[in-house]
Amino acid sequence: MARRTKGRPVDGVLLVNKPQGISSNRALQQAKGIFFAQKAGHTGALDPLATGMLPVCFGEATKFSQFLLDTDKTYVVRAKLGERTTTSDADGEIVQTRAVDVCEADLREQVASFIGESDQYPSMYSALKYQGQPLYKYAREGIEVPRKCRRIHVYSLTLDEFDSERNEIQMTAHVSKGTYIRTIVDDLGELLGCGAHVIMLHRSKVGHYPAEKMVTLETLQQLLDEAKAKDIAPAEVLDPLLLPMDTAVQDLPSIELDEQQATAFAHGQTVVVGEQVAPVCAVRCKTRFLGVGERNQHGHLKAKRAVAITS
Numbered sequence: 001m002a003r004r005t006k007g008r009p010v011d012g013v014l015l016v017n018k019p020q021g022i023s024s025n026r027a028l029q030q031a032k033g034i035f036f037a038q039k040a041g042h043t044g045a046l047d048p049l050a051t052g053m054l055p056v057c058f059g060e061a062t063k064f065s066q067f068l069l070d071t072d073k074t075y076v077v078r079a080k081l082g083e084r085t086t087t088s089d090a091d092g093e094i095v096q097t098r099a100v101d102v103c104e105a106d107l108r109e110q111v112a113s114f115i116g117e118s119d120q121y122p123s124m125y126s127a128l129k130y131q132g133q134p135l136y137k138y139a140r141e142g143i144e145v146p147r148k149c150r151r152i153h154v155y156s157l158t159l160d161e162f163d164s165e166r167n168e169i170q171m172t173a174h175v176s177k178g179t180y181i182r183t184i185v186d187d188l189g190e191l192l193g194c195g196a197h198v199i200m201l202h203r204s205k206v207g208h209y210p211a212e213k214m215v216t217l218e219t220l221q222q223l224l225d226e227a228k229a230k231d232i233a234p235a236e237v238l239d240p241l242l243l244p245m246d247t248a249v250q251d252l253p254s255i256e257l258d259e260q261q262a263t264a265f266a267h268g269q270t271v272v273v274g275e276q277v278a279p280v281c282a283v284r285c286k287t288r289f290l291g292v293g294e295r296n297q298h299g300h301l302k303a304k305r306a307v308a309i310t311s
Contacts, residue, residue, distance in 0.1 A: 007038035008235070011059035012242030013068075015206075017214040018046050018054040027217060031056050034220045035238055043068035043248075044177075044206070049089050052203030053214055061245035063305040064292065068248050071207035072155065074174045077198055079185045081167040084195035086139075088123055088182035092197070100167045100194045104159075110191045111159045111171065114184055119149045123183055152179040168199070208250055215241055245307070246282060246289035253278035255293070255301070257285045265290055266309050270300040277301060 014035075018027045024045040032040040035058065043055045043065045052075075057065045082100040085092035130138065130145045138145050153176040161170040173181055182198050189196025204211050220238065227234045255278075261271045262285035273295065283290040283301070291306035 007032075007036050009059055010035050010037040010235075010239070010242070011061055011245055012057075012239070013061050013245060013247055014056045014058065014242055015209055015214045016042075016054045016056050017216045018051055019217065020051050021048055023048055024054055027054055028056055030217050031220065032058075034217075034224050034234075036234070041065050044073070046203060047089065047091075047182075047201070049091050049198070050201040050203060052201075053206050053209065053211065054203075055206055055209065055248075057245070057248065058242065059245075060307050061248060063307070064245060064248040067252070067292075068206060070177050071251065072174065072176050073179075073203055073207075074172065074205035075181050076160075076170065076172050076200075076202045076204055077181050077185060078168060078170045078200035079188070079196045080199045081169065081189065081192065081196050082194050083197055084186065084189060085197040087197075088186040089198040089201070096195050098194045100192075102192050102194065104162050104164075107162060107169065107192065108159050110188060111157055113191070114154050114157050114188070117151060117153050120152045120180060120183055121147050121149050122178075123180055123186075150178050152176050154179065154184070157184070169196075170200075172204075209243075209247070213243065244289070246284075249282045249292055252280060252282045252292065254282045254284060257283060257290070259285060261285075262288070262290055265293065265301065265303055266306060268303055268306070270296075270302045272299060273301045274299045280304065 014031060016027055016031055018024060024042050028040060028042045037058045039062055040056055040058050041062045043057060046052065046054055055068050081102065082098055083094050084096040085094050155174040155176070157171060157173050159169060159171055163169070173184065175181070181201060185196050185198050223237045224234050227237050255273060257265060257271065265271050265283060277295050277299070279295050281293055283293045289307060292304045293301045294304045295301050
């Protein structure tokens, strides 16, 4: 007998405002449970210390989560000068304390030096995997393993506040995928000669998603409780919070197919569209989102990720 799938079919993107102190996976599981969704996945983990935007994809939207992983992000970070820690944030142990002799002019100059492309080695306390295990597991055991250098792009990095009495700074960073803010702060501390570590990190934006669309887990739970108390189907109050799944691919070029082409595309067949179409594009038919297609050298379009056909 086939195993029944637990939960209900839910499709869309939810912008969770992750609280401090829990992992991204825990936030994901809580949101999935509140929606009673069959399938869910997040798009880019935040450290337990960090708060802010965590896009959670439900159902068919999980097919397009990679496009959110690949997009740029914006963070607000607060750092403590004069102390370097094992993890480059407040969750680690202080390994070095130095005097802070920094003027605002020098600070702004060093902050500006990070703008542009550069190579960055991920922290040993990151979730990147080496031989199937996340780096932070090796780090906790005191094991150093090889890490691949990443090419990153810091589009902007602004100094928003310099509290010289408390030796704290606050910055806003707009960066490419895979950029570790903790590493930027640690590197900045070394350039200043005093050391530094992150004491607050908030992701305010992922790609084009606006901060005002974020919702807390507490709000979701409250809506669920109120719906149950009023004998209302939870979907009636929760599902309107979901953004359409094609918002995950909003930055891709788009192509419109006719009904015959759409049927062929949905069934995995190639569609002749011409070389003028972008190599990778979002595919639609009228108001329907069909998925993401790839164009081959002959000008034929085939599904890279297609939305499942519903009866």
